[in-house]
Structure formats: C-alpha cells, structure tokens
Amino acid sequence: MRVLYTPASLRDLKSIGDFIARDNSKRAKSFVAELRTSCRSLLSDSQRYPLQERWHGIRRMPVGNYLVLYRVLDNAVQIVRVLHSARDVDDLTL
Numbered sequence: 025m026r027v028l029y030t031p032a033s034l035r036d037l038k039s040i041g042d043f044i045a046r047d048n049s050k051r052a053k054s055f056v057a058e059l060r061t062s063c064r065s066l067l068s069d070s071q072r073y074p075l076q077e078r079w080h081g082i083r084r085m086p087v088g089n090y091l092v093l094y095r096v097l098d099n100a101v102q103i104v105r106v107l108h109s110a111r112d113v114d115d116l117t118l
Contacts, residue, residue, distance in 0.1 A: 025067050028102045036106040040090070062087045063094070063103050070096045079118045093118065 029037075037056050045052035066085065073083040082104060085092040091113070093105040104118055
C-alpha cells in the first residue's frame with residue numbers, strides 16, 4: 025500500500041507551506057512534513073476515519089487546524105485535498 029497525492033492536494037500543500045513561510049520558512053517546511061507524515065500514518069489503518077456522507081468514498085482526517093480528505097483504493101490511500109478546517113467545505117466538489 026502507498027500514499028498517492030492528487031494534483032489538487034499537492035497544490036494545497038504548497039499553498040499551506042507558502043502561507044506559513046511568510047512568517048517562518050523553517051516552520052513551513054516542518055509543518056508540511058508533519059502533514060505528509062500524518063498522511064502516511066493512514067497506511068496502518070486507512071479506515072479509522074468515517075466516510076463522509078457528502079462525498080462518495082471520501083474520508084476526513086483532522087490534523088491540527090487542517091482536514092485531509094482522502095479515499096481508500098485497492099492498494100493505496102489517495103490524498104484528495106488538504107484544507108484549513110475554517111474553510112467552508114460544504115460546497116466543495118471532489
């Protein structure tokens with residue numbers, strides 16, 4: 025099993041890093057690394073977070089103030105988006 029990132033999730037991680045880097049570039053790198061480590065932790069128990077009713081097959085893992093939206097595939101965990109939890113995700117199309 026492996027972790028796959030969608031292009032949208034990679035853009036999310038870059039945006040998060042860029043935002044944090046405005047104040048602290050070292051922390052930006054370490055925080056994005058923490059997010060990626062959290063994503064890899066899903067490999068040990070990918071179904072520990074419940075399915076989301078609004079999106080078919082999508083699960084949501086909280087990581088600090090962020091939400092990792094992901095789906096479990098046959099041989100991978102696919103990271104769909106990484107979003108700040110204050111964002112209104114109800115209108116988000118996945």
